[in-house]
Amino acid sequence: YQRRVRGSLHPTKPTMSWQAYVDSNLVGTGKVSKAAIIGHNGGTWATSSGFVVSPQEGLDLAAAFKDASNLRSKGAFINKEKHMVVLANDRSIYGKKEKGGFAAVKTTQAILIGTYVEPLTAGNCNNTVEKLADYLIEQGY
Numbered sequence: 001y002q003r004r005v006r007g008s009l010h011p012t013k014p015t016m017s018w019q020a021y022v023d024s025n026l027v028g029t030g031k032v033s034k035a036a037i038i039g040h041n042g043g044t045w046a047t048s049s050g051f052v053v054s055p056q057e058g059l060d061l062a063a064a065f066k067d068a069s070n071l072r073s074k075g076a077f078i079n080k081e082k083h084m085v086v087l088a089n090d091r092s093i094y095g096k097k098e099k100g101g102f103a104a105v106k107t108t109q110a111i112l113i114g115t116y117v118e119p120l121t122a123g124n125c126n127n128t129v130e131k132l133a134d135y136l137i138e139q140g141y
Contacts, residue, residue, distance in 0.1 A: 017046070018037050018045040021132065025128075029128050032114040032115065032120070033116050034115045035047070036048065039110060040109070041062070043058065058111070060077070061078075061093065062106075064093055065088075076102070079115070081097060084096050084097065092104070092130065100120075103122075103125055104129075108136075
């Protein structure tokens with residue numbers, strides 16, 4: 001991809017909507033049940049149909065990348081469902097509940113959230129979300 005700027009060619013990044021990342025790169029893989037991309041301010045950028053991360057859930061999740069003690073003690077709420085936090089650091093938060101769970105990964109500008117329900121597995125869901133996060137970070141997002 002290139003674009004002409006004042007007579008010279010400059011490389012540009014291919015563009016894709018945030019919704020397309022949710023639909024194709026997360027849920028479309030068959031390894032993630034539902035997904036969302038939110039901003040660090042908790043605002044929703046894109047989401048699967050019927051999957052809602054409330055502004056408060058988003059803010060709580062964003063804050064947990066700095067200090068996860070609250071989520072570790074009270075659990076993480078995603079789509080109004082409580083999850084036990086099994087991993088939390090400055091990049092990734094993983095949660096589990098009954099026959100499913102979630103992975104949330106922070107990029108430079110966004111937080112990617114993917115959920116799974118059996119027969120999907122935590123490992124496949126986590127890996128899918130982490131790989132997309134790596135790509136977005138490489139692209140400056």
